[in-house]
Amino acid sequence: MPRIPWRRLAAGERRWAVLGIAIIVALWEAGHRAYGDFVLPSPLATLAALGRLAADGALGPAILTTARDACSGFLAATLAGSLLGGIAGRSRPVRAMLQPLATMLIGVPAIAWVVLSLLWFGGSGLAATFSVAVAAGPVVFSAATQGTRTVDGGLRTMARAFRVPAGAMIVDVYLPHVLSYLLPALGTALAMSWKVAVMAELLSGTGGIGDGLATARAEVDTAKTMAWVVVVVALLLVVERFVIEPVRRYFETWRRGLPGEAA
Numbered sequence: 001m002p003r004i005p006w007r008r009l010a011a012g013e014r015r016w017a018v019l020g021i022a023i024i025v026a027l028w029e030a031g032h033r034a035y036g037d038f039v040l041p042s043p044l045a046t047l048a049a050l051g052r053l054a055a056d057g058a059l060g061p062a063i064l065t066t067a068r069d070a071c072s073g074f075l076a077a078t079l080a081g082s083l084l085g086g087i088a089g090r091s092r093p094v095r096a097m098l099q100p101l102a103t104m105l106i107g108v109p110a111i112a113w114v115v116l117s118l119l120w121f122g123g124s125g126l127a128a129t130f131s132v133a134v135a136a137g138p139v140v141f142s143a144a145t146q147g148t149r150t151v152d153g154g155l156r157t158m159a160r161a162f163r164v165p166a167g168a169m170i171v172d173v174y175l176p177h178v179l180s181y182l183l184p185a186l187g188t189a190l191a192m193s194w195k196v197a198v199m200a201e202l203l204s205g206t207g208g209i210g211d212g213l214a215t216a217r218a219e220v221d222t223a224k225t226m227a228w229v230v231v232v233v234a235l236l237l238v239v240e241r242f243v244i245e246p247v248r249r250y251f252e253t254w255r256r257g258l259p260g261e262a263a
Contacts, residue, residue, distance in 0.1 A: 041223040046230055049223040058212065062228075063235065065208035069125055070197035073132020074190055080133070081140025081189075082182065086174075088141070089148020099145070102138040110135045110192070114200045128200035128208075135196045136189035143185030147178035183248045190244060194236050 025043055032042040041049070053059045088095040113134050117127040151174055201210025209228050216224035 038222055041226055045223045046226040049221070049227040050230060053212070053224070053227055059231070062207065062209050062212050063231065065125075065206075066194070066197055066201065066210070066232075067235070069128035069201065069208060070132060070190075070193040073129045073197065074136060074193040076129065076133040077136035077140055077189055077193070078186060081137045082144045085141040085144025086148050086178070089145045089178075095145060095149075098141070102141050105134060105138040106142075110196045110199065114196065114203055117200065118204055125206065127204055128197045128206075131200045132193045132196045136192045139185050139189045139192065140182070143181045144178060147181030148174065150181075151177050179248075183244070187240060187244050190239060191236055194232055198232060 028040070028043055031040045037045065050059075084098060088098050110131070113131045114127075117131045117134075121127040121130060198208070198210040198213065201208035202214045203210075205211055205214060209232055213225060213228045216222075216228060
């Protein structure tokens, strides 16, 4: 059976992604025509509002503030979740101790963490960072735990029989398998990070995209509100496309030689 080149497969995926976005925009336009500007402004009106935000100089600083809040919390969640998840996956007592805690943290609504962080840290940027980290961390932890637990026992036994060094054991045995669980979770955690950061900024009024949304709401400006929403979605797509996706493809090169996997 002929194998599909990796780059051709990626190009095909991009075409489907563009088609999906086009469908969303078409549905958006249809909703605008059905309900009017106040309920759902048109894509063109939203782009015009976005242009005004850029011309007023409000867009750049807001993006930088939200990116700082979201990325700092995401990095903290990734580091802590991956480390603790890896330890829990290798140690049953540690897993028994941490898994209930992770389940409880996942069950707490993100808005509750935002409110608590505002009470604990006030209107500082630390409130948004903490909210993001505590909301996204358990997702990363669960994926790292499951990935570490399910590493092929026969492969581990063979590596020990050939006295594979500890560093090579981690890089060549554990890491590829764990990443197959971890990378999808990181995509989910990244999306959650942006949403929680914007939510914290909206309630705290400390700048960022969330503060812009709060201002647009106070002004009853639906087009400006949609413009800020488009900014959040666009930033998430850019990070996914140019950061998460390249990392995923780089670390999954080992899959290309497996039966049934595209080259």
